[in-house]
Amino acid sequence: MQPGGTQSMVHRISGDLRQAIETGAYAPGTRLPSEKDLTERYGVSRTVAREAFANLRADGLVESRKGAGVFVLERAPLQSPFSGLNVDRISSVIELLELRTVFEVEAAAFAAARRSASQLEKIIDAHRKVAECLRLGLSTRDADYDFHHAIAEATQNRRFPEFLQLIRSGIIPRGELQGAPVGERPRDYNLHLEEEHGRIVDAIIQGDSALARQYMADHLRGSMERYRALLLSRATRTDGENELPARSGGTPHVRHL
Structure with a gap:
């Protein structure tokens, strides 16, 4: 797989997983498919799967637990920008x-x-x-x-x-x-x-x-x-x-x- 193709697959996999998390298909605390599962499903190397997980970790969506896998994190409620602004001060x-x-x-x-x-x-x-x-x-x-x-x-x-x-x-x-x-x-x-x-x-x-x-x-x-x-x-x-x-x-x- 060419370098450009590798990055494309990383974005595709992380995008699919992100969408599944945001729609509730993977609830907080749920274990995501393993690297092996992803390599078989998408026909990619484990390196690609690891990079996809890294993208999700960077976004604060998941965490890796040694020996257990990758799990969906509980997300804090989104705070609207400037919601804490007190215009009376x-x-x-x-x-x-x-x-x-x-x-x-x-x-x-x-x-x-x-x-x-x-x-x-x-x-x-x-x-x-x-x-x-x-x-x-x-x-x-x-x-x-x-x-x-x-x-x-x-x-x-x-x-x-x-x-x-x-x-x-x-x-x-x-x-x-x-x-x-x-x-x-x-x-x-x-x-x-x-x-x-x-x-x-x-x-x-x-x-x-x-x-x-x-x-x-x-x-x-x-x-x-x-x-x-x-x-x-x-x-x-x-x-x-x-x-x-x-x-x-x-x-x-x-x-x-």
């Missing part, structure tokens, strides 16, 4: 902003270089909706998210909007996190939101990746600095004041990034 907001600064800065640069005409129009439309909400004194939570999501879509890389959707719940923090009463804007509400978004839009319209990158970085960095200052101002208080109390009802106004 300033520290969690800062964590997300640090992540977004790396992620969305490059997304803006890609969007400037790759956006289609229809995607550009979607970005402009989202920007206009944010501006309209600001003028009317309405929450810009959804419009603000739509603006950033439209830029992510314009990267022509579907993983960007998928990732943004994954962290959506923490993108626009609650206004009360900054000490504002429910329904009111926080004192340091970003009054330059429309202007900051406008600079990003202009750079994308011009197809200037460097400028788009710079303006998105400035936009997110300003938000991060505000939250770091807020966290520092609470450093001498009790730990609980880094976290919001439970909602008392209604939909609070939010601060926008």
